[in-house]
Amino acid sequence: MATPDWNAVLDDLAAAGWTARVVRATRMDDIRDRVAGVLASGELPGPTAAELEGVVAFAWPAGVTEPRAVVVGATARPLTRATLTLDGETREVVVPPHYAGYRTVPDGLAAALSAALAPSGASAARFEPPLKTLAACAGLARYGRNNIAYVQGSLGSYLMLAAAVTDAAPPADDVWGEPQQLDRCERCSACLRACPSGAIRADRFLLQTDRCLTGVNEDEAPFPDWVDPAWHHCAVGCLRCQQACPENAGVDLVVAPAEVFDDDETAAVLAATPAEELGAATRDKLCRCGLDYSPTLIARNLRVLLGR
Template structure:
């Protein structure tokens, strides 16, 4: 059955793996050990305590396994006309489909499995990166992002409970790419020092992604103004990573925003007031959920030009 799924997903550039639900108990133990052995910040502790849902959902089928789907992501290159210049700004891999892809993939999987008499249910409230690494589907990079063969870190892992029986219940002890032991490129390039030499777990509250995805406040004074380069998120550790060399050669979409559209975005008004073209582009690129941080983030980039 897994081969059937893999072949169907390969046509869309995706990958798949399966494991048993017994892995959930082992993941909980992993996270407990992490809390006991590592000095976690309040955000990381809250993520472990409140984000994940370990209870099996009530569904109309017997849950026997977990299906992992790896979706290939792409970078989007944006250009904003501003004061007579075209300012390049990137959207790191995955943001352009972040809110659309889950429903689309779930619908596809339900149809695909339904043809063989099976069912599935998306389960977004599990530690997808850890599950992917422990199942052997992916490996962590030193930057705490997971890498899938053939995709690098330009990927997103989606999880589904299914009623498909599985004979193999893989549980990998090798979680980190071997090349990370002697590389250190991401440690050197991290603009905020969130990736550290002396421990694997990054300081999430120093990560530029953490800082620029959240709005309502100016950037901390310790943040170097020159590091801003993305509409939100950060791509420095991924673009320097040797494991992403092939992915960086992939074609990317380029989108231009006119001077007037840039002005509207900087004003921070509701999307309901936007002209149709701008409104459609914002929705198509999944920017709407982040609109509140766009004025601050763009101004930080424009101030360098």
């Protein structure tokens, strides 16, 4: 199969809303080694390499018989909102940009890539390697001091990453290298000052992930004693460092219309009602505002936000 005109393919992806890079599929060996090295170093708490295999997919997806190139892309995502109704009064809660559509939006990259490669007869499929590491090594994103991936320019950190693999021949000159941090981090401490939990430290660049509020409120485990309930300001996750970051100052963050939950719907969500027991309309609203996973986790977070 001939090498496609990758510049034209990346232009097509851009037209579909994806800022993207393409690398050789063999680069995934380096990703695996890097992740294993970080885990083995003990610098970060987290899963073992064996556990990681169950979280991210290093195995190639079905549908591409001879993986040769990997495309990693970033697309802008909106801040989403939910208006909850309690005893006739409403309270709005926000959800950071990368939650809504986390199951489905990444399919868009594989679909756009398939369409762009269709003339060459190549196929493409969604792929779930460690996306931040891939995006950073491929030169698509840079790390901030808050361990968040930034695509400088119009996206900042308000984005969703995705990857797709294809049997199309990769470019001979793919960009690959050490992950880079934002230049601005050398002279900036805005996120450090904004972080409520002390997860961003002055004495090292690596985030202290076990102190990050996002990790805490994305986890089913009870909140640790050191978490001040007043720190929570999102239905899940945390936005403080991203909102404080000057790299995001020029980003045109879209704020989605609030999904409104009436008294009965709010009560059902706060009661951690399983999705299959909710009405279809309620499920759709939860999906649109990014609250469509673990009902117990979401209910716990919302109860803290609402002081219930």
